Structures are given as C-alpha cells and as structure tokens.
Amino acid sequence: MRFHTRKWVKPEDLNANETLFGGKLLAWIDEEAALYSIIQLENNRVVTKYMSEINFMSSARKGDIIEIGIEVVKFGKTSLILNCEVRNKMTREPIITVDNIIMVNLGADGKPTPHGKTEIEFVKDRLDK
Template sequence: MRFHTRKWVKPEDLNPNGTLFGGRLLAWIDEEAALYTTIQLENSKVVTKYMSEINFTSSAKQGDIVEIGIDVKKFGNSSITLKCEVRNKMTRETIITVDNIIMVNLGPNGKPAPHGKTKIEFVKDRLGE
C-alpha cells in the first residue's frame, strides 16, 4: 500500500475522549479517495458511491501524525474500487481499514460515464519519462 498523505492530529480533530474523532478521520479518507481517483481517472468530477464497513483498531492523540494509504482493488466501467488503511506514523499501528470504497466517474451531464482506465498510472508514465 502506498501512503500518500499525512495529517497532524490537532485539538480541533479530537473527540471528548481526547483521541482522534472518527468523523474527522472518515472525512480525511473520503477526501483522499476523491483526490486519488481524480488523479487516476484524470477527471475532477468524481463522487463517492459506497464505503464498506470500517474497522477502527486503534486511535491517535493530539500531536500524532497519521498516514493515509490507498490502493486500487479494481477498475470498473465508470468506477474505481479502492481500499484504504490509515496508520499512526508515530506508533506504526493501524488505526482504521476500509476494504471497499467505490468512486464513480461523472461525465459533463453529472451522470456516471466510462473512464476508459484499466490499470494504475503514475504521472511519470503519462509524461513518458
């Protein structure tokens, strides 16, 4: 799994227990999935269709740094299915896993549209370096 983004847990990210608020973490995951999908499909018009059950296995506290990892599970006709792991950079413990996040590619009319992608592409591959 490639870990693309790091977030610093700040006071505004905490729940009443003094640990990372799950809703904040889910928002970070959703944003990361959208950014990843936008880059892979080369289209900024994407939406989250589905997120499977989530499994919190540990937490983070103020001052910790968390890393968000995304991998592609499969490419559909108009969708891409991702998996996600978030880990605490300080302790290396997994905080949460999400087995399936389905992101949908939209056309100019706002409806699902084929994206024509079948494999992960890296920017260096697109540039022909």
C-alpha cells in the first residue's frame, strides 16, 4: 500500500476523550479517496458512493502524525474500488482500515459515466507520453 498523505493531529481534531475524532478521520479518508480517484480517472467529477465497514484499531492523540494509505482493489466500468489504511507514522501502528470505498466517475450531466481505465497510472508516466 502506498501512503500518500500525512496529517498532524491538532487540538481541534480531538474528541472529548482527547483522541482523534473519528468523524474528522473519516473526512480525511474521504478527501484522500476523492483526490486519488480524480487523479487516476483524470476527471474532477468523482463522488463517494459507498464505504464498507470501518475498523477502528487504535487511536491517535494530539501531536501524532498519521499517514493515509490508499490502494486500488478494482476498476469498474464507472467506478473505482479502493481500500484504505491509516497508521501512526512514527510507530506504524494501524489506526483504522476501510476495506472498500467505491468512488463513481460522473459526466458533465452528473450521472455515472464510463471512465475507460483498467489499471493504475502514475502522473510521471503520463508526462512521458
């Protein structure tokens, strides 16, 4: 799994237990999944359709640095299925896993549209073409 983004857990990210608020972490995951999908599908009209069971394994505290990892599970006709792991950057301890995140490619009309992609592409490879 490639870890693309790091976040620093700050006081405004905490819940009443002084640990990272789960809703904040899910928002970060959703944003990372969207950015990853937009880059892969080369379309800024991508939306989250589904997130599978979310497994909280440990917590993060103020001052921790976490990293968000995303990998492609499958390319669908109009979708991209991802999984995600968030871990503590320093200890590598897993914080959360999400097995399936379905992102849907939309056309200008706001409806699902085929993206034509079948494999992961890296931006550096697109620039070489």
